[in-house]
Amino acid sequence: MTGDGAAVDVAVVGAGPIGLAVAWRLAARGLRVVVHDPASGSGASAVAAGMLSPVAEAYFGERQLTGLLLASAARWPAFAAELTEASGVEFGYRTEGTLMVGLTGDDLAEARRLWAYQQGLGLPVTPLLPSGLRDREPALAPRVRGGALAPTDHQVDPRLLVPALRTAAQRAGAVLVPRPVRRLSDLDARVTVVAAGCGAAALTGLPVRQVKGQILRLRAPGGVAPGFRHVIRGYADGEQVYAVPRADGEVVLGATVEERTDTTVTAGAVLRLLRAGVDLLPELAEYDLVEAVAGLRPGTPDNAPVLGPLPGRPDVLAATGHHRHGIVLTPVTADLIADLVLTGVPDPLLAPFGADRFAGAGGGPDRTTEGDQWS
Numbered sequence: 001m002t003g004d005g006a007a008v009d010v011a012v013v014g015a016g017p018i019g020l021a022v023a024w025r026l027a028a029r030g031l032r033v034v035v036h037d038p039a040s041g042s043g044a045s046a047v048a049a050g051m052l053s054p055v056a057e058a059y060f061g062e063r064q065l066t067g068l069l070l071a072s073a074a075r076w077p078a079f080a081a082e083l084t085e086a087s088g089v090e091f092g093y094r095t096e097g098t099l100m101v102g103l104t105g106d107d108l109a110e111a112r113r114l115w116a117y118q119q120g121l122g123l124p125v126t127p128l129l130p131s132g133l134r135d136r137e138p139a140l141a142p143r144v145r146g147g148a149l150a151p152t153d154h155q156v157d158p159r160l161l162v163p164a165l166r167t168a169a170q171r172a173g174a175v176l177v178p179r180p181v182r183r184l185s186d187l188d189a190r191v192t193v194v195a196a197g198c199g200a201a202a203l204t205g206l207p208v209r210q211v212k213g214q215i216l217r218l219r220a221p222g223g224v225a226p227g228f229r230h231v232i233r234g235y236a237d238g239e240q241v242y243a244v245p246r247a248d249g250e251v252v253l254g255a256t257v258e259e260r261t262d263t264t265v266t267a268g269a270v271l272r273l274l275r276a277g278v279d280l281l282p283e284l285a286e287y288d289l290v291e292a293v294a295g296l297r298p299g300t301p302d303n304a305p306v307l308g309p310l311p312g313r314p315d316v317l318a319a320t321g322h323h324r325h326g327i328v329l330t331p332v333t334a335d336l337i338a339d340l341v342l343t344g345v346p347d348p349l350l351a352p353f354g355a356d357r358f359a360g361a362g363g364g365p366d367r368t369t370e371g372d373q374w375s
């Protein structure tokens, strides 16, 4: 899949978690890698919660995606250890697990259907009585009717992960160029990896759409850690919400999923997130509200990523469309794309995620927008 005489072996477009992890893996294996991005880490990862939740996010109708999420989550412990070693940076990798809860009887009924589906897939979901829940997390509201433990769903802090990946990639020899790529034809590389998140649409014509997510950051008063250690996800009077505790006192409370492309923060979304969060974890009412922000997830028509060559372009590999799962999918994406670059042989795990499944949906690069997005 390579031609001769190019300036570098691999050009990576995008220095978010996906592009940087791919660059790290390839540079560590001796390839000359250049990563292009005017604002590394400014995409969806800048607002993401960082849950590594293949079990809690195993939804009806997404079996192939669930398989990839599980494969990536299984790689996270070794990936985290290797990245800490390579970068010298701590990035908040925590393994206490996730508690899934329902506030009211109706919330619990809805949650139980999903837990039954997840258990049917053989996933580790352990139902808990209210007493068992509160033994694990006394901070949960007494009204919470029930829950379940997903012990293998972990978390990481994306705002620390990206600098760690950047350091590891650069230490391995990758070069960062702080400029946007306007056209793929401007690049002089044997292989190009398009890992530009939402920016991939204009460069490739792939049907990557922006999906808005509003999210809040709270901080426990007095510089102490939050009063709970698990990631808490739940239904509260029909609202879905999660609260992700960090060791430094931060709690990430999210997130909306909106089919819109603006990044406005709305009063209604903040109200719903806070109400649902405080209903489940009353102590959050005493926390400082330090940030309200919106980001854009790179979604695809089936909400699964696009991993592999563009149709008819074996020298251009897509690694985009990770939607709500780009942090958990970072290790598997990096490994599979790096192996593909090095061997030219696609891992069987890639088969359901090829760009060809959208043939006809995109229609090639959008000539009206290509090159304009950074003007």
Ligand SMILES: Cc1cc2nc3c(=O)[nH]c(=O)nc-3n(C[C@H](O)[C@H](O)[C@H](O)COP(=O)(O)OP(=O)(O)OC[C@H]3O[C@@H](n4cnc5c(N)ncnc54)[C@H](O)[C@@H]3O)c2cc1C
Pocket: 013, 014, 015, 016, 017, 018, 019, 036, 037, 038, 039, 040, 041, 042, 043, 044, 045, 046, 047, 048, 049, 050, 051, 052, 179, 180, 181, 182, 195, 196, 197, 198, 199, 200, 203, 212, 213, 214, 215, 254, 255, 294, 295, 296, 297, 298, 319, 320, 321, 322, 323, 324, 325, 326, 327, 328, 329
């Ligand atoms: C509110 C919210 C919560 C989330 N929570 C989670 C979570 O808990 N767990 C999880 O796994 N995922 C979560 N995500 C999703 C996750 O953030 C994304 O899937 C992930 O960031 C995708 O990584 P990426 O590197 O592909 O894209 P991005 O993080 O968007 O990075 C893309 C990079 O490409 C660059 N770029 C774009 N166009 C160009 C161009 N033309 N030239 C050069 N560079 C370019 C950008 O500057 C950016 O740095 C969440 C997202 C949001 C919005």
